[in-house]
């Protein structure tokens with residue numbers, strides 16, 4: 627009889643020890659959703675590098691007090707649109723065709739997430755003004771190719787149909803959030819890059835200002851939605867910068883290793899991140915892939931990035 631009670635006590639002790647451990651593991655992060663907004667091609671000098679932050683009043687005035695800013699965030703690969711986005715979604719810098727004619731070599735955060743959670747494609751979305759970014763939904767790795775692909779809404783009507791206005795991309799994003807409540811979304815806004823290439827300085831600056839308002843609108847949509855509020859991280863970054871003045875054609879282009887092309891930024895808001903903190907730590911786009919995996923509790927063995935531990939509330 628005594629032996630029986632000991633056994634019962636032992637089972638209870640085991641249970642008590644095991645349950646909190648399990649709970650802690652699963653509840654390590656409050657974040658259940660991640661939304662990444664890529665503002666295409668602003669220079670650091672017109673965003674956070676301008677001490678007045680005159681073109682980003684919402685990010686500097688409303689969002690930074692709720693988040694973490696990386697002042698030394700870098701594109702360490704090729705400073706083109708598809709390469710920059712590929713580093714963010716796969717955690718690997720690779721040379722990739724910039725016209726949408728090539729898919730990434732390695733599986734993305736979307737594919738790893740859908741596979742590990744056994745979820746259907748509506749749980750992850752790629753919503754972009756540039757049609758050529760639809761390539762982010764697939765990869766060449768034979769184990770992953772054509773599998774676990776996220777939902778896409780890219781450009782006018784998908785790959786090879788042309789760009790669309792950012793207003794449509796933001797509208798579609800808000801619709802998709804409301805309808806599907808995806809756990810992982812990547813959004814690309816084509817401005818200010820589009821106006822920069824058109825040698826339109828005023829349009830380029832306006833593109834930064836409008837993007838600033840759009841990300842604030844997206845953050846408000848997150849916080850006003852009970853399924854997203856206080857459990858969603860918003861990462862605002864860029865694919866590349868643009869040439870410094872005096873380098874080649876200056877702000878109208880990008881694509882080399884100059885400081886203007888490499889120096890981008892990351893502003894991150896979410897329930898697990900510090901607030902009103904500016905970090906000097908040097909980080910790069912690959913670290914986004916690894917950090918998203920950490921936040922959403924899946925592994926991404928092919929990523930060459932690191933988890934950005936310093937941004938987390940301990």
Ligand SMILES: [Zn+2]
Nearest residue numbers: 666667707865
């Ligand atoms: Zn770009």
Ligand SMILES: [Zn+2]
Nearest residue numbers: 869882884887
């Ligand atoms: Zn450059």
